[in-house]
Amino acid sequence: MDQASHINELEMELLLDDFLEIYGYDFRGYSKASFRRRLQRLFIMDKMVSFPEFRFRLQRDTDYFNRAVAEISVNVTEMFRDPFFFKTLREQVIPVLATYPLIRIWHAGCSSGEEVYSMAIVLKEAGLLQKSLLYGTDINPNVLEKAARGIFPMTAMQQYSRNYLLSGGREDFSSYYTANYNHAKFDESLAQRMVFSTHNLVSDFSFNSFQLISCRNVLIYFDKDLQSKVLSVFDKSLERFGFLALGAKESLRFSGIETMYEALDGKEKVWRKFK
Secondary structure (H helix, E strand, C coil), X not given: CCHHHCCCHHHHHHHHHHHHHHHCCCCCCECHHHHHHHHHHHHHHCCCCCHHHHHHHHHHCXXXXXXXHHHHCCCCCCCCCCHHHHHHHHHHHHHHHCCCCCEEEEEEXXXXXXXXXXXXXXXXXXXXXXXXXXXXXXCCHHHHHHHHHCEEEHHHHHHHHHHXXXXXXXXXXXXXXXXXXXXXXXXXXXXXXXXXXXXXXXXXXXXXXXXXXXXXXXXXXXXXXXXHHHHHHHHHHEEEEEEEEECCCCCCCCCCCHXXXXXXXXXXXXXXXXX
């Protein structure tokens, strides 16, 4: 990589300041290495000649700034990703949620919504979807639009079907969507129980009370201070005896809320709040 395409530490700090001052997006608690790597990728992809040109465009072109946010916040996701996580939900969490008159679930950092649709299918098979509300939030409004449409590539359906079966699904996975050329449109009965909205985990606060919060593979991009802040938001948003689910490389260890939670049996990162 030549020097012209390299964003140095000082330049990265300038961009962090611009993002906050101009647009109100605070990425200062994000992993510095991840933030710089992803912006550098955008810099190279768009064949920027110099850092001043790149910075000027980010400052003046809102659409381009949104593209940068999408690049920074991109998450790898798929339906029933980590199938045994969903199997744990089916076996240990769903039976508890079934005792509530109204089930509220928050998928924080939901990206394009594949996990939200997976959860809706699990709830439908348990006969609980009609008394459930699933909130999907993300910092990126563009991926939320995709999530609300419930349209995903047909090329992914074979993998999603395998994941579904490994998660304990017993139906024909294709019964949940309609194939239309190269895309699969998921059933409207699933989307009717979903609410998608922008939410910035860095700066926004709790907005409801939930029995289950799932935020998987998002905290790994935050530094320790921001992780603690976000976990505190989740704790304030979670009812007593509710469940908190994180990604495989994420933990409550050394957080301010660790002593109020008990891990479920098994390898999956799911805790129950007991205080």
